[in-house]
Amino acid sequence: xxxxxxxxxxxxxxxxxxxxxxxxxxxxxxxxxxxxxxxxxxxxxxxxxxxxxxxxxxxxxxxxxxxxxxxxxxxxxxxxxxxxxxxxxxxxxxxxxxxxxxxxxxxxxxxxxxxxxxxxxxxxxxxxxxxxxxxxxxxxxxxxxxxxxxxxxxxxxxxxxxxxxxxxxxxxxxxxxxxxxxxxxxxxxxx
Amino acid sequence: xxxxxxxxxxxxxxxxxxxxxxxxxxxxxxxxxxxxxxxxxxxxxxxxxxxxxxxxxxxxxxxxxxxxxxxxxxxxxxxxxxxxxxxxxxxxxxxxxxxxxxxxxxxxxxxxxxxxxxxxxxxxxxxxxxxxxxxxxxxxxxxxxxxxxxxxxxxxxxxxxxxxxxxxxxxxxxxxxxxxxxxxxxxxxxx
Numbered sequence: 001x002x003x004x005x006x007x008x009x010x011x012x013x014x015x016x017x018x019x020x021x022x023x024x025x026x027x028x029x030x031x032x033x034x035x036x037x038x039x040x041x042x043x044x045x046x047x048x049x050x051x052x053x054x055x056x057x058x059x060x061x062x063x064x065x066x067x068x069x070x071x072x073x074x075x076x077x078x079x080x081x082x083x084x085x086x087x088x089x090x091x092x093x094x095x096x097x098x099x100x101x102x103x104x105x106x107x108x109x110x111x112x113x114x115x116x117x118x119x120x121x122x123x124x125x126x127x128x129x130x131x132x133x134x135x136x137x138x139x140x141x142x143x144x145x146x147x148x149x150x151x152x153x154x155x156x157x158x159x160x161x162x163x164x165x166x167x168x169x170x171x172x173x174x175x176x177x178x179x180x181x182x183x184x185x186x187x188x189x190x191x
Numbered sequence: 192x193x194x195x196x197x198x199x200x201x202x203x204x205x206x207x208x209x210x211x212x213x214x215x216x217x218x219x220x221x222x223x224x225x226x227x228x229x230x231x232x233x234x235x236x237x238x239x240x241x242x243x244x245x246x247x248x249x250x251x252x253x254x255x256x257x258x259x260x261x262x263x264x265x266x267x268x269x270x271x272x273x274x275x276x277x278x279x280x281x282x283x284x285x286x287x288x289x290x291x292x293x294x295x296x297x298x299x300x301x302x303x304x305x306x307x308x309x310x311x312x313x314x315x316x317x318x319x320x321x322x323x324x325x326x327x328x329x330x331x332x333x334x335x336x337x338x339x340x341x342x343x344x345x346x347x348x349x350x351x352x353x354x355x356x357x358x359x360x361x362x363x364x365x366x367x368x369x370x371x372x373x374x375x376x377x378x379x380x381x382x
Contacts, residue, residue: 009197
């Protein structure tokens with residue numbers, strides 16, 4: 001059932017708890033809400049199932065979202081293990097915290113697409129999950145992904161998608177089309 | 192900016208308006224909210240930008256979500272053109288409405304993963320967008336995607352993801368891992 005909605009953009013979300021210990025969790029239900037202001041949201045499961053990330057975001061008001069690529073997918077998946085509160089997943093799985101620009105929450109140094117977010121709102125949904133909405137305040141993207149027209153080609157960062165609870169997939173360009181208009185067929189844009 | 196959140200599961204959402212005319216729209220901000228009850232949500236842009244789908248869902252309380260694969264990606268992209276209200280995109284772009292099981296809203300016959308949903312709630316978000324939450328009541332998946340363990344491998348249906356406003360991508364299996372536990376490294380599961 002949890003595969004039906006389709007492939008998902010899988011990322012590591014980094015937070016820091018009240019005692020200053022870093023936390024990393026795997027999240028894949030992530031949506032783009034708008035460009036101006038730049039808002040990205042994700043679904044946090046019910047607190048009893050996934051308590052640390054949402055609580056740390058409530059405490060600190062800040063977090064980072066970091067794309068996953070094949071070189072560290074196994075370490076990233078290991079972050080989905082239920083470590084006790086106060087365990088630093090960076091240390092446990094062997095990923096590198098990357099502090100920069102006074103953001104005070106670590107990015108994942110190994111990641112090619114890193115985003116810093118400030119909490120906008122947390123909306124509880126009827127089934128016990130939460131929509132966590134953040135303002136994008138910082139973004140770092142590997143240079144190879146930047147196209148001439150501002151298009152960011154995440155196939156060049158090899159950013160992964162996931163399916164179900166345990167399947168990771170790579171993504172390859174198929175086709176870019178021109179802006180669709182009612183009176184004519186779409187044209188092709190090179191990647 | 193709208194690429195940063197990652198690749199998205201791109202689908203056609205079919206609805207019917209008050210006069211009984213079908214509508215198809217392209218949506219890619221789709222999230223799985225939970226398995227029990229089975230809930231899937233999507234983001235509808237502000238009403239002035241994307242008025243038809245959300246209004247039809249409010250009127251009828253039902254809609255279908257249909258995965259896109261390469262054979263009809265150009266027709267699917269053409270559904271993102273701003274056709275006037277009351278234009279039937281099935282006819283305009285050459286896709287086939289598929290009525291079944293007394294659901295009264297068409298599926299896209301060409302699609303290999305078809306879902307029928309009943310509206311659960313519509314949550315207005317601060318930036319003018321809406322989170323539209325639906326109960327999954329019907330699902331049809333091509334047989335080739337069904338694995339022995341209940342895993343649905345959407346690489347076999349060639350379900351696409353999208354990036355930005357106009358990029359469509361294919362997806363290939365990289366790795367499946369066992370359920371992660373704190374005390375050991377994850378194992379590999381065959382696809």
